[in-house]
Amino acid sequence: MVKSHLKRKNAPKTWPIARKERKWIIRPLSSQPLELCMPVSVFLKEILKIAKTSKELKTILNQKIVMVNGKIIKDPKYGVGFMDVLDLTSLKQKYRVLLNKQGKMVIRKIDDKEGSLIPRKITGKKLIKGGKTQLSFSDGHTLLSDSKEYKVGDTLVFDNGKVKEHLKFEKGALVLIVYGKQTAMFGKVEEVRSFAGAQPDNIVYSVDGKSYETRKEYAMVIGKDKPVIALVE
Secondary structure (H helix, E strand, O other): OOOOEEEHHHOOOOOOOOOOOOOEEEOOEOOOOHHHEEEHHHHHHHHOOOOOOHHHHHHHHHOOOEEEOOEEOOOOOEEEEOOOEEEEOOOOEEEEEEEOOOOOEEEEEEOHHHHOEEEEEEEEEEEOOOOOEEEEEOOOOEEEEOOOOOOOOOEEEEEOOEEEEEEOOOOOOEEEEOOOOOOOOEEEEEEEEOOOOOOOOEEEEEEOOEEEEEEHHHEEEEEOOOEOOOOOO
């Protein structure tokens, strides 16, 4: 059974939290990896600082003024993860969860137009009964599709829950690095390098004329000529 709390000192390094003020912190309820997801309570209390106590937090959530990806959230444990959009409807403020170059989760304020966009990386693909294809995404979502063009590694951009754009993982694609020492860097794919045996594929990508190499699985396609969303500056 998964515990509902974890020690602050053991929380992922990606969490931008104070580690010595208190002993415990809420564990998020989410299908996203723990290092890319925090409970909504942490965002409201420790990042945005619009609630000081658990009582204030519950009052805010019970007013149904907090939304994540268009869904009203009332559970303080609800996980808000990478690329999710946190919407504070009463304040008319929307934020996207991203990563900075220090590998910490951060939020960036966005406008209403961008607030409806959710990029999701395809991490799994399988055929099911009826001839349809089930796609699995890095944030735990799934989608049934008739399209045979979608491949693992590609990104689908959702707009109000519907697929708006298909971004292929290919040479020339603009990628954002999500894991490793190059986190938050983005540039164009120059080459995909495959190796014999079980060693994962690598990619070479360029940023301002300089080339970098990392694992392909660390990268997420985020656009063609420019990012489809605003990134960390």
